[in-house]
Amino acid sequence: MDPSYNSTHRALLQAFFAHTTLPTAHLPALLSSIHTAADPDRPTLPADITQPDIDASIASVNAAIAPFDYEIRCVHHQSSMSRADSEATYVIVNCTSDPSTQLATRFNADEVKFVRRVLDLMFDKMNFEGREVCAVRPSEALRVAKVRDSVGGTQIETLNGEGVGGGVASSLKLDQAERVLEELKQEGWLELSEAGFLSLSVRALAELGRWLVEVYNDPEAEEDEWQRIKTCEGCKQIVTIVSFHCERREQQQTTPCYDTG
Ligand SMILES: [Zn+2]
Structure with missing residues (x-):
């Protein structure tokens, strides 16, 4: 010490x-x-x-x-x-x-699985080349509260198939899912934008950054290939607002290239 x-x-x-x-x-x-x-x-x-x-x-x-x-x-x-x-x-x-270790003390197993489905929606299903938002409307998040069984409709799986196998067993009632989203906002995990989108807060991005990259990015991808989770070249923080550039990135972009020849 x-x-x-x-x-x-x-x-x-x-x-x-x-x-x-x-x-x-x-x-x-x-x-x-x-x-x-x-x-x-x-x-x-x-x-x-x-x-x-x-x-x-x-x-x-x-x-x-x-x-x-x-x-x-x-x-x-x-x-x-x-x-x-x-x-x-x-x-x-x-x-x-x-998410499991972070949320297990406050939420039960089915609620944690719901949060995981919301993250999949945010970073996988609704985040693709040409539509890079990494945010969902509360109504879209609530739609994954219920996991339909394979007979009743589409089975919603997490990206690596982890933990959702219980089908209807892990569904939440609407009011329970609403309460989970509300608590995540109050505890500073989720932010609601003025445009009505839920996204991860600065705290959640700091806590889960490494995990997000591991789960949603392709480790085999080439350096310039499209990836779901992006890191700012200027400040090395994870960015989910793609069109926005911090001052360090702006400085890099306006720095003229040297002609060393
Ligand atoms: Zn930056």
């Missing part, structure tokens, strides 16, 4: 476990109160906390939690142009996250 890891780092980690996401703007006040509590004779003011202080504290916590597969990541909302530290959100993620 890093000898500099102390009670202030533990307090910061506890704050992350309590809130999951913390915007950069909240960290100076948080860190100053943690430092002041640790050393009341020498109060620290929010203005005393600089970005390098934040980076150093997060790095120490990350070194301590890495063996447990946790990491605090600095991410930006994909629809924000800025990739500045001051506009970032810090999210604590379980690096081995998949």
